[in-house]
Amino acid sequence: MNSKQAYKIIDAGWAKKRTGYRIQFQRKVDGEMVTDYFPDLDEGPWLSEVAIWRMAWRLAESKQSDPPDVNHGDLINVTVVDHEDNPVKYYATTQFEVFNQVSL
Amino acid sequence: MEGLAARIEQMENTMTTYGQEMVIAFAVIVLGLILIKWINQGLKKTFIKLPISPARGATVRNVLCVLMFAVLVTFAAIELGIAARPVMRLLTILTLAAIGMIMVFRPLIPTLPFKVGNTIKAGDLLGKVEATTILNTRLRTFDGTTVFVPNRIILNDVIVNYHFTPTRKFYLKINILYDQDLMKAKQILDTIMVEDPRVHPTPRPVVHVMSLNKGYIELSARGWSDNLKRFVITRELLEKTKLRFDQEGITLAMPQMQVHYTSKTTPQFDTEG
Numbered sequence: 001m002n003s004k005q006a007y008k009i010i011d012a013g014w015a016k017k018r019t020g021y022r023i024q025f026q027r028k029v030d031g032e033m034v035t036d037y038f039p040d041l042d043e044g045p046w047l048s049e050v051a052i053w054r055m056a057w058r059l060a061e062s063k064q065s066d067p068p069d070v071n072h073g074d075l076i077n078v079t080v081v082d083h084e085d086n087p088v089k090y091y092a093t094t095q096f097e098v099f100n101q102v103s104l
Numbered sequence: 105m106e107g108l109a110a111r112i113e114q115m116e117n118t119m120t121t122y123g124q125e126m127v128i129a130f131a132v133i134v135l136g137l138i139l140i141k142w143i144n145q146g147l148k149k150t151f152i153k154l155p156i157s158p159a160r161g162a163t164v165r166n167v168l169c170v171l172m173f174a175v176l177v178t179f180a181a182i183e184l185g186i187a188a189r190p191v192m193r194l195l196t197i198l199t200l201a202a203i204g205m206i207m208v209f210r211p212l213i214p215t216l217p218f219k220v221g222n223t224i225k226a227g228d229l230l231g232k233v234e235a236t237t238i239l240n241t242r243l244r245t246f247d248g249t250t251v252f253v254p255n256r257i258i259l260n261d262v263i264v265n266y267h268f269t270p271t272r273k274f275y276l277k278i279n280i281l282y283d284q285d286l287m288k289a290k291q292i293l294d295t296i297m298v299e300d301p302r303v304h305p306t307p308r309p310v311v312h313v314m315s316l317n318k319g320y321i322e323l324s325a326r327g328w329s330d331n332l333k334r335f336v337i338t339r340e341l342l343e344k345t346k347l348r349f350d351q352e353g354i355t356l357a358m359p360q361m362q363v364h365y366t367s368k369t370t371p372q373f374d375t376e377g
Contacts (some may be wrong), residue, residue: 015298017305045300050340092347100286 008057018082020045021052023059025078026104028070033104037081045083049091052080076102121186129184136176144169146189174199216241216258217264223332225264266331271304272340276325278345279318279357285314286321292348293325300335310323320357320358 011017022045023038038059039045046052056078065074079101080088090097108344119126144165174195218224220234224243231245241258243251266272276297280289280341290311297309309327318320325345329337349356 011305015295017298017303018301020301048336048340050343091344092214092352094348 018049018088020047020083021049021080021088022039023052023056023078024081024085024087025059025075026055027063027075028072033070043073043075049080049088051091053092053097055100063102065102070102070104074100106125107124111364125184132180132183136179140169140172140176143172154201157219158221163222170199172176214259216255217263218267222265222267224266226258227261229253247268266344270331271328272331272334273328274334276323276338276339276341276345278323278325278349279320279359280323280349281320281355281357282316282353283319285352288352289321289349289354292352292354293323293345296324296344296348297327299312300337300341301335302329303341319362 011040012042018080022041023037024035025038026035028034035082038055059075060078063073063075066074072075080090084087087096147165147168148161151165152157154161156164177195178191182188216236218233220233220235223231223325224233226241226243229243229245229251231243231249231251234244235242235243236255238255240252240254243253245251270352276293278289278293280286294309295313297303298305303309304327307328309325311323311325314322314324325341346356
């Protein structure tokens with residue numbers, strides 16, 4: 001095995017480089033809960049994990065719900081996902097974090 | 105006195121014969137210059153919206169202004185009664201001569217080591233170049249201050265142009281206490297850098313132990329990023345490092361010094377206040 005092959009294995013199996021982050025959240029549209037993203041899926045994702053988590057927290061704080069009621073405009077279950085739509089652990093706690101969490 | 109009277113009379117005759125044409129030509133020049141300035145401002149606003157660099161936009165505008173000025177001079181000359189063809193010939197000769205002079209002497213002309221839109225460091229000033237003139241350079245620092253720096257100072261000073269090299273190495277300097285888990289600290293730093301999409305995969309990030317003789321373990325994590333994103337990346341990686349170290353129970357070290365007293369030099373402290 002040469003160094004190129006070794007690094008290929010490391011890149012595939014160890015700490016994966018993410019290509020961007022989005023905020024995933026739910027909100028009520030026409031009486032139904034829909035999952036939405038920030039930035040929109042037709043826009044490029046954010047590259048900063050720190051900035052996207054800060055944005056997620058701000059969004060959640062701005063549109064708090066009063067569980068179990070979810071009103072029109074509330075943003076619930078706000079979290080950060082990577083380019084493959086997998087949840088990202090919050091870098092501050094190394095745990096999966098969901099802001100304004102509401103069980104539906 | 106006679107000479108002066110003759111000159112005045114000659115001027116009267118000239119004004120009587122060509123006065124109307126001269127006034128019209130002068131008006132054409134003045135109105136034309138105003139029109140060119142107005143068009144130039146309009147083009148400047150338009151080019152901002154277009155996906156072209158400010159420097160290229162300025163070049164295009166300058167070329168258009170010179171062409172418009174040439175047409176304007178020709179019109180004025182025609183109004184004055186001068187045949188258009190000699191004027192066009194003269195302007196063509198002057199233009200070609202100017203281009204030739206620039207091409208010959210360009211290597212000898214001192215030029216600024218940056219263009220409009222570049223981020224530079226000139227002396228203690230760090231900012232983006234907004235405009236350059238013959239006399240000075242307009243620099244907008246990152247705190248919003250507009251600074252006019254004389255070009256003679258810039259030409260005599262050391263300039264760092266961050267646009268010449270698209271990538272740049274960054275350093276994360278972290279100190280941990282001797283009794284902390286060194287390998288875990290290195291692993292965390294490595295992982296944080298590798299995961300970040302803005303840290304370039306090659307050259308690969310590395311973590312070095314820089315020294316052990318300062319009262320703590322001095323670590324230096326190094327990676328490569330886009331030059332213009334380096335500042336933000338470094339700060340965010342430091343934030344993530346601090347939080348990850350807290351999570352993993354690794355204590356950061358403050359700069360410290362151990363002082364050892366022998367029995368002869370032990371100071372006597374006054375404990376009674």
